[in-house]
Amino acid sequence: RKSTVVITGASSGVGLYAAKALAQRGWYVVLACRDLAKAQQAAQAVDIPYNSYTSIHIDLGSLESVRQFVKNFRASGNSIDALVCNAAIYMPLIKEPLRSPEGYELTVTTNHLGHFLLCNLLLEDLKKSSSQPRLVILGTVTHNPDELGGKIPPRPDLGDFQGFAEGFKDPISMIDGKKFEPVKAYKDSKVCNVLTMKELHRRYHESTDIVFSSLYPGCVAETPLFRNHYPLFQKLFPLFQKYITGGYVSQELAGERVAAVVADPEYNQSGVYWSWGNRQKKDGKSFAQKVSPQARDDEKGDRMWELSAKLVGLA
Numbered sequence: 001r002k003s004t005v006v007i008t009g010a011s012s013g014v015g016l017y018a019a020k021a022l023a024q025r026g027w028y029v030v031l032a033c034r035d036l037a038k039a040q041q042a043a044q045a046v047d048i049p050y051n052s053y054t055s056i057h058i059d060l061g062s063l064e065s066v067r068q069f070v071k072n073f074r075a076s077g078n079s080i081d082a083l084v085c086n087a088a089i090y091m092p093l094i095k096e097p098l099r100s101p102e103g104y105e106l107t108v109t110t111n112h113l114g115h116f117l118l119c120n121l122l123l124e125d126l127k128k129s130s131s132q133p134r135l136v137i138l139g140t141v142t143h144n145p146d147e148l149g150g151k152i153p154p155r156p157d158l159g160d161f162q163g164f165a166e167g168f169k170d171p172i173s174m175i176d177g178k179k180f181e182p183v184k185a186y187k188d189s190k191v192c193n194v195l196t197m198k199e200l201h202r203r204y205h206e207s208t209d210i211v212f213s214s215l216y217p218g219c220v221a222e223t224p225l226f227r228n229h230y231p232l233f234q235k236l237f238p239l240f241q242k243y244i245t246g247g248y249v250s251q252e253l254a255g256e257r258v259a260a261v262v263a264d265p266e267y268n269q270s271g272v273y274w275s276w277g278n279r280q281k282k283d284g285k286s287f288a289q290k291v292s293p294q295a296r297d298d299e300k301g302d303r304m305w306e307l308s309a310k311l312v313g314l315a
């Protein structure tokens, strides 16, 4: 039997190329996407063999849809050996927060709360895997102000989770309960992604043997993640990353890196955040990197867990 991986947001960018790289390694891929026609077209466009994938609908910006996905996935009869939490939105130019059907701010719902619920629900299914299962969550350098790429303001700050504690609905739009800042909302959500990986490891690694990890694949400056930015930014950002910072990574290479963390024997350590560094060196090797002070704070992790569980209806 082929191993099966579920990848969220596999209709473009890193997720799409990770799907391709895993299919090439002999895995069966479930494309968990909000637009199935787009996902299928994308898979065909990058030549993923038609018999090595299927697609199932999920909208991570809706908790109801996440629950429905899990039902549909179980009904499909597929097993699961790995889960990749990859989907994300980045809305740097919006002035007012968008909302999920539940009324929560949409960037944090899509990137963090939806995945938090999905991870919790699929733990049971992952435990049944006949190989050693893995759960991988995409991180990013901008989660970490200790790193060069993370120093540009606004910096992520979860505060004391006042916004979560007060219900995260209008007029609240930020985790720390302060004024809406869309770029900070993205960075906060990515800190929560890393914290979630760390907490999953602390709570479940020993009892389930699931390997929980995260990675920064490099700056994948040409993905559609930046589609909601100024057109001039979209043009100059890849050049800047290629020739000035040296952080640029192609979508193919980023997909390969995700696939390696999902499938290769050398990435079977749990609780680890993998990185290839900020400046890409030819044949550069990956290493286990220290995460940001907020993302390695166990007390913050605990509070994030309790409040997120409440917001998604698990507690």
Ligand code: NDP
Binding pocket: 008, 009, 010, 011, 012, 013, 014, 015, 032, 033, 034, 035, 038, 058, 059, 060, 061, 062, 085, 086, 087, 088, 089, 110, 138, 139, 140, 141, 190, 216, 217, 218, 219, 220, 221, 223, 224, 225, 226
């Ligand atoms: P893309 O915008 O190319 O891909 C994002 C994917 O998420 C798309 O498939 C998109 O679907 C999907 N998605 C968005 N919202 C939802 C939703 N509500 N429900 C389901 N799927 C959704 O971005 P990237 O490939 O660049 O980013 C992928 C991951 O990599 C993210 O977690 C990002 O934080 C991380 N990352 C990216 C870096 C970069 O430089 N690009 C650097 C470091 C980390 P659709 O096609 O329908 O829009």
